[in-house]
Amino acid sequence: MKRRSWLRHSGGMLTAALMPCAASAQQAVRRQLRFSIVLSNPHPSELRDQQLWLYLPASESPIQQIDSVSVSAKHNMLSDALGHNILQLSFTRIAPLATKVVSIAVDVLLHDASEPAPLKDFRDWLTTERYIETSDAHIQALAAQLRQPTAQSSGRAIYEWLRQNMHYAGYIADDLGALYAVTQRSGDCTEYAYLAVALARANGIPARMVGGYVTDRNIAPRAEDYHNWAELHIDGAWRLLDAQKEHWLTPAQQYIAFRFYRDKITNPVGLAHRFHSNGELQIRL
Incomplete structure (x- = not known):
């Protein structure tokens, strides 16, 4: 650091x-x-x-x-x-x-968002973390089912699975994590993001959960507007994956990042x- x-x-x-x-x-x-x-x-x-x-x-x-x-x-x-x-x-x-x-x-x-954003160390974004249980057998099994020939096609398969199989439960105060999401197939935007990141990492794609706001205009955000989504590092840049809002790759310029999730204090x-x-x-x- x-x-x-x-x-x-x-x-x-x-x-x-x-x-x-x-x-x-x-x-x-x-x-x-x-x-x-x-x-x-x-x-x-x-x-x-x-x-x-x-x-x-x-x-x-x-x-x-x-x-x-x-x-x-x-x-x-x-x-x-x-x-x-x-x-x-x-x-x-x-x-x-x-x-x-x-x-x-x-x-x-x-x-x-297509501007190159090289990673200093891609291994930082491939590990298991709290709420991102990449090495769990349930997540490994689903990741294997969704694996495709390229990182982008694997990312799209993860997005489609989440969009079609997850149930949006509305706001949940506590973080529940990727393992909860994959077993219960339910959660709020945070669980969608945790699971997307865990599945991507299990497939060797650097990924992170991001928190912030989504807007196409100047705003005074409310507390309930805070949102979490996933980003996958594909072809040298961070790519948007937000299955809860049904956004794949675009509109990335509407996403304003405040926090990049890490299970350590920085x-x-x-x-x-x-x-x-x-x-x-x-x-x-």
Whole structure:
């Protein structure tokens, strides 16, 4: 792992260019996402030294880069070796029963998903992980049934099996994983993604689960809009596989990645999907 890099910012409504663009802006789609974070002190006493870390859109050249970030509170920006961008909010004191609202606007540049994205080490995306039980006999057996002569045709076979055999159960609060999905044939978008990744890895295709938002316009996402999908590394680039929404390969430019799932801690958000706090604040995003 590379040492985590720290990009520090301070002041209100600060706009900062984070990453240079690998392609020209004329070739990119620009999207703005706006969030309001409500932080409440539920106690009749003052809270001190409260911190919150949350994911912003990831930076992954040449596919996706943050162009600017505007935050209505003092903050720091962090990044890690996977390309995650993390917003850190720190509060020295929060008054009893007080509520704070922090506004965030992020401009993202999205490029053609067919752009080459070489892997530094493809083995990182072929392993068994928590919730991605690639080596389990049930998953190995199904992967063998779906194996085709090429990685792309195998990916398409995985997509079609999921689309035709999985039952969408609606939102489920807990992660259940690929093994649950293959045995129960049910789950929410997270289980669809876990199983797609497990089946791809079992067939020797580097794959990852991604979390974020799907949109064809500027939006203020709601919590329930957060979505998980799979990406398979085929022919030198990450390819979209989202059987829950019935999207294979396209429309990749509508998918804005915030988190690349790994069963290890690479930043202060830890193993959480969206954010992590170290205090007693109640947080609504």
